[in-house]
Amino acid sequence: MTHVHGSWLRAADAARLLGADGAVAPTIFAEMSALADATGAINLGQGFPDDEGPAEVLETAREAILSGQNQYPPGRGAPVLREAIAEHQERFYGLSWDPETDIIATAGATEAIAATLLALLDGPDDEVVVFEPFYDAYAAVIGLAGARIVPVRLRWPDFQPDLDELSAAVTDRTRVILVNDPHNPTGTVFSPDVRARIVELAERHDAVIVTDEVYEHLVFGDPHVPIATVPG
Ligand SMILES: Cc1ncc(COP(=O)(O)O)c(C=O)c1O
Known part of the structure; x- marks a missing residue:
């Protein structure tokens, strides 16, 4: 990592948006949306809904604003x-x-994640275990907090973390285990074994589990299981 000044540059660098020449690149979302626009391709890079959403929801929001809320x-x-x-x-x-x-x-999950990580992390000795690939804001906020990111790879075909790799990643330096379950972008749902191991490791190393469950209602088959329901 090059030596960078200013917390926004640290965030950009952590999200791998900072070139060797110091130039800041657009996010992967901006890059793919611009390419889709330019080429007329279907944009799978960003989760734009392809319709306006339910009319009664729009109407309820409109009424609330008009009624003084x-x-x-x-x-x-x-x-x-x-x-x-x-x-x-x-x-x-x-x-x-x-x-x-x-x-x-909060105003969206990203604000909640940013506020939580900035509150819990305290500089370069604190580590955050994340499951890779991850939502790009995670790396940016961990960089903003000046902490260290420790990725655990999710691999094809089932995209579950390897339990040994996970156990090796969590140490006494781990301040936070950042869980995204159901997971974007792989669509995986963590197995009961994985959830139990995360809880066990967090207890053993006195780490805090921060959980991002924005896709809780987009699962197929069994209903979602929040890690907060796991004993421990
Ligand atoms: C895992 C994950 N969490 C959070 C978000 C964004 O949530 P919000 O728009 O509520 O900030 C995304 C968006 O891509 C995401 O993939």
């Missing part, structure tokens, strides 16, 4: 939303969270 919410999120999130976790997973103390609403 267009001001700052409380910093932790509107109570009605936090209660709905708690109900969701109870209904789908049997997880009981207190909407007053256990739930925060």
Whole structure:
């Protein structure tokens, strides 16, 4: 890694967007979308929905804005939303969270991940174990925090991590194990063995499991199992 100044440059470098000459490249999403535009190709690079979404959802949002719900919410999120999130976790997973103390609403998952990692990581001695390939924002935020990224490869054909490799990656330097399950971009769902091992390793090395489950409702077959339901 070249010596870079400024936290935004550190983030760009960590996301491998910084050339040897110091020039910053566009993200993979911007690059692929521009190529798709230029060539007329179908854009599989970014998850643009190909329709407008359900009319009643758009209408409900429009009505809410018109009826005055267009001001700052409380910093932790509107109570009605936090209660709905708690109900969701109870209904789908049997997880009981207190909407007053256990739930925060953010502007998307990326803000939640960034805030959490920046809060937990404390410089170059802290390591974050991630499953590769990963959502590009992970590397950028870990770089922003000045911490070290430790990737564990997900390999064809089932894209489960190798348990020995995973065990070797987690050490006393591991501050966070960053789990993305269901996983983008492979579509894999971690096996019960993998989830149990992650919990066991986190306990043994006093690491925090941070989990990104944005695709929880896009699974086929068995319902999603949040790692928070695993004993330990
Ligand atoms: C694994 C993963 N997490 C989070 C996001 C983005 O979430 P949000 O748009 O809510 O910030 C993406 C988008 O590609 C993703 O792949």
